[in-house]
Amino acid sequence: MIEKIIYKKPDSLTDVNFSYCPGCGHSTVHKIIAEVIDELALRENTIAVAPVGCAVFAYNFWDFDVTEAPHGRTPAVATAIKRVLPDRLVFSYQGDGDLASIGMAEIVHTANRGENITVIFINNTNYGMTGGQLAPTTLLNQKTTTSPFGRDAKNYGYPFKMLEFLSPLEGVKYLERVKVTDAASVVKTKNAIKKGFSYQLQNIGFSMIEVLSSCPANWRKEPLDSNKWIEEEISKVYPVGKIKDIK
Amino acid sequence: MTEKVIIAGSGGQGVLTLGIFIAKIGFSEGKNVTWLPTYGAEKRGGFSFCYTVVSDEEIFSPVVESPDTLILFDQRAYDVYKEKINQQTYVVVNSNLVKNINKNNKNFFEIDATKIAKEINFIQAMNVVMFGAYFQLKKIFKIETVYNVMKQMLKGKKEDTFLKNKIAFEKGMEFFK
Amino acid sequence: MENNKILIKGNHAIVEAAIDAGCRFYAGYPITPQNEIPEYMSIKMKEAGGIFMQAESELISINLVYGAAVAGARAMTTSSSPGISLMQEGISYMAGCELPGVIVNVQRGGPGLGNISPSQSDYFQAVKPGHGDYRLIVLAPYNTQEMYDFTFEAFDLADKYRNPVMVLTDGLLGQIMESIELKRKTPELLNQKKDWALTGAKGRKGKRIVSLLMEPGVLEKHNFHLKEKYDLIRKTEKRFEKLGITEDMEYLIVAFGTVARISKGAIKLSRDIKIGLFRPITLFPFPYEELKEIARKVKKIFVFEMNLGQMLEDVKIAVEDSEKIEFYGRPGGGVPTSEELLNFILKRIQK
Amino acid sequence: MRKGKIKINEDRCKGCLLCIEQCKVKEIIQGEKVNKYGHLVVEFKNSGKCNACTLCAIVCPDAAIEVYEVSEEKVNGK
Known part of the structure; x- marks a missing residue:
């Protein structure tokens, strides 16, 4: 018998186990980022900026250069790295609390300046690491630990659609919303990330990929049910697909 | 009387809840108590432990360095805390998940709490089975208090939840009778 | 209960x-x-x-x-x-x-x-x-x-x-x-009138908070x-707590918050050592004068903190003879035990 | 039809079961074994139906699955 390996853990991932909960979307996205970097042979040419939140430990899992930024300031840190080292691949990896809440100013101005970086935005509709509090992206009526009676627009405002919000800015070149609920959608996400990275390599400008991602522990759902909830509820509010692509 | 307990296992096994349970029993019996959880980053499956101290005297540090009792739910918990075991320490382990042990202590007790909880069709009550064993072995609390606190903590849950927990507790208790 | x-x-x-x-x-x-x-x-x-x-x-x-x-x-x-x-x-x-x-x-x-x-x-x-x-x-x-x-x-x-x-x-x-x-x-002052607050200039000139x-x-x-x-x-508003401060006291611990309670444990363990605790409750205002008074009488002052010596600076301001001060701190999330503090005390006393 | 097999890294598996959902030939099942982190890991049945489609590995969040294509050794040949 001859055994030929056709799928394995990407080289750009270390042997450290992900600290994420079972079924967490962060894990999947970490893995595909590593796959894309392997495929583009960019392991030695990449600098990532990790956020504050569950993904703050990303530097333990990726075997390329990673720094970390104060909460929400990730795009500012990434901007400067890219300006100093314009031939490197620089991406920031942020959650919805980090990007859409405390880091709103940084992401808007980085996008508006058209910085030639890629932003991977994980939207799981809550603050994961701190225990499932309301995020700007939380759905209406969704119960979180700080909206225990459900999010009502009067008290908490509306779910923030970041891609649609950034889309009119002239510096923004590529925006796509994806999900990682099954193999097909994982492949689509991988292609979107690859596109974002290759745009950056071609100096096209700012790109951001939003991933609808599950948070089974804080949603108090099993992983499979969490993905179902993304399919049935979350993607209704945040439809997947290309929002902007200017090449 | 001072009883310092470390309970350890993985998230989702009911480690912290058991700690609160013991603290509430101590409180109900008029003792001073402290309960201190870990607040790790990973919500599920991560290492989880808590310190519970019950005492007639003022409790200075809620951090337990030398425990009177260790309640260990799985192998990782045992591996982390085995250094703290001395001849006086009571150790109760869930033998279903703690297999690799060095039993050099007269107060070392093994109970397959996972199996017992499965047998009564209530796997979530593994921690309560463990508590039953601990209760029987140390005999420091009154059984009425246990039932009262159990009822109080399960308030709002389905009627049979209390009965199922009560059975889990009794199964654990009977194991060392 | x-x-x-x-x-x-x-x-x-x-x-x-x-x-x-x-x-x-x-x-x-x-x-x-x-x-x-x-x-x-x-x-x-x-x-x-x-x-x-x-x-x-x-x-x-x-x-x-x-x-x-x-x-x-x-x-x-x-x-x-x-x-x-x-x-x-x-x-x-x-x-x-x-x-x-x-x-x-x-x-x-x-x-x-x-x-x-x-x-x-x-x-x-x-x-x-x-x-x-x-x-x-x-x-x-x-x-x-x-x-x-x-x-x-x-x-x-x-x-x-x-x-x-x-x-x-x-x-x-x-x-x-x-x-x-x-x-x-x-609360005593719950219903105290806040004349300075901005509630609209009804019947008066506008005022500002800047x-x-x-x-x-x-x-x-x-x-x-x-x-x-x-x-x-x-x-x-100066507030502090004194514990075991006696006329024949030889040593003094100064600690606040969590470390003060752990220090109480160390004092209990220390048995026959004549040691007391001074616990600042208000860190501003810091009880300089009261600490100064007590510090005069003791041989050594132990300052314990969960940092590398921040309150220590205020203790030094309060104490005339800062040579008497021995500091022990645990930074970066370290929490000392009562035994650990006592060991430090014993080592410094024997020296 | 292409033949395949998978290897599950039991230390990395967290028993999230996403792979089971993806497997069209039902070659992965929820196992009995608990790994050292307390996770109930999945098992590969290896009953010969795996066609190395890789869907399980693609969806696996923890990169715990390796996929192999298996072919008969040629008797005549080198």
């Missing part, structure tokens, strides 16, 4: 105290190890009919408190060390504008993002805070009862002096569950006015 005694987590006790003290405006942002405060507050504030806001950042939290104070409300925000750093700008503005407000800092390890273990490394940023000549009243609880009591009292203190008050606690005190006695009384004072000499005068207030606070 007494009926008014309850078993409660430190962070929850802060919420109970704030509601009991008439706080009806809360703004906060998630950060460990204080998340139980906004979470519990989102329920309790709704019950109390007040305003709960999850802000989009700590910058917004503190400025929401600023706004609520301008409008005359009893307001609070809570956070942990890195979040408090972000609030420093707003706190300075509040001090400049003489606005009352309560800020709870459940400290964690630093610098930077640090870790989520308990720490006392924000002593400096509490006692010697941000830009400009200003002071906060800083209260340092050491058990769950004081988490409740001091948070409750913080609101009256803030209103009395029209100044921000900080409750400086840590992850350990926030996370432990202990029994406390609820007071459930009406910290930009550009006219020549005005800011200097304002700073002297603030100093008078701080001097009054120094005179009237």
Whole structure:
């Protein structure tokens, strides 16, 4: 018998186990980022900026250069790295609390300046690491630990659609919303990330990929049910697909 | 009387809840108590432990360095805390998940709490089975208090939840009778 | 068991105290190890009919408190060390504008993002805070009862002096569950009229609450006015606890918060050593004179902290002969044990 | 039809079961074994139906699955 390996853990991932909960979307996205970097042979040419939140430990899992930024300031840190080292691949990896809440100013101005970086935005509709509090992206009526009676627009405002919000800015070149609920959608996400990275390599400008991602522990759902909830509820509010692509 | 307990296992096994349970029993019996959880980053499956101290005297540090009792739910918990075991320490382990042990202590007790909880069709009550064993072995609390606190903590849950927990507790208790 | 005694987590006790003290405006942002405060507050504030806001950042939290104070409300925000750093700008503005407000800092390890273990490394940023000549009243609880009591009292203190008050606690005190006695009384100054608040210029000239004072000499005068207030606070609000301070005492421990309670354990273990504890409760105003008095009589003074020596600087100001001081600190989230502190004491005594 | 097999890294598996949902030939099942982190890991049945489609590995969040294509050794040949 001859055994030929056709799928394995990407080289750009270390042997450290992900600290994420079972079924967490962060894990999947970490893995595909590593796959894309392997495929583009960019392991030695990449600098990532990790956020504050569950993904703050990303530097333990990726075997390329990673720094970390104060909460929400990730795009500012990434901007400067890219300006100093314009031939490197620089991406920031942020959650919805980090990007859409405390880091709103940084992401808007980085996008508006058209910085030639890629932003991977994980939207799981809550603050994961701190225990499932309301995020700007939380759905209406969704119960979180700080909206225990459900999010009502009067008290908490509306779910923030970041891609649609950034889309009119002239510096923004590529925006796509994806999900990682099954193999097909994982492949689509991988292609979107690859596109974002290759745009950056071609100096096209700012790109951001939003991933609808599950948070089974804080949603108090099993992983499979969490993905179902993304399919049935979350993607209704945040439809997947290309929002902007200017090449 | 001072009883310092470390309970350890993985998230989702009911480690912290058991700690609160013991603290509430101590409180109900008029003792001073402290309960201190870990607040790790990973919500599920991560290492989880808590310190519970019950005492007639003022409790200075809620951090337990030398425990009177260790309640260990799985192998990782045992591996982390085995250094703290001395001849006086009571150790109760869930033998279903703690297999690799060095039993050099007269107060070392093994109970397959996972199996017992499965047998009564209530796997979530593994921690309560463990508590039953601990209760029987140390005999420091009154059984009425246990039932009262159990009822109080399960308030709002389905009627049979209390009965199922009560059975889990009794199964654990009977194991060392 | 007494009926008014309850078993409660430190962070929850802060919420109970704030509601009991008439706080009806809360703004906060998630950060460990204080998340139980906004979470519990989102329920309790709704019950109390007040305003709960999850802000989009700590910058917004503190400025929401600023706004609520301008409008005359009893307001609070809570956070942990890195979040408090972000609030420093707003706190300075509040001090400049003489606005009352309560800020709870459940400290964690630093610098930077640090870790989520308990720490006392924000002593400096509490006692010697941000830009400009200003002071906060800083209260340092050491058990769950004081988490409740001091948070409750913080609101009256803030209103009395029209100044921000900080409750400086840590992850350990926030996370432990202990029994406390609820007071459930009406705060003294709850209904005090706030003539300075902006409520609309009905039947009067418009007034302003500002910290930009550009006219020549005005800011200097304002700073002297603030100093008078701080001097009054120094005179009237100084608080501390003395334990085992006897005439024949040979050694003294100085510690606050969590470390003070662990020090009590060390004293208990030490048996026949003649050692006492001096615990500053208000870190500003710091009880310099009282410490100076006691320090004269002892051979050695042990300063214990969960940092690398921040309160130590104030102890040095208080003590005439600073050669007598021995410092032991655990930074970055380290929590000493009573045995550890006693061992340090024994080693230094034998030397 | 292409033949395949998978290897599950039991230390990395967290028993999230996403792979089971993806497997069209039902070659992965929820196992009985608990790994050292307390996770109930999945098992490969290896009953010959695996066609090395890789869907399980693609969806696996923890990169715990390796996929192999298996072919008969040529008797005549080298």
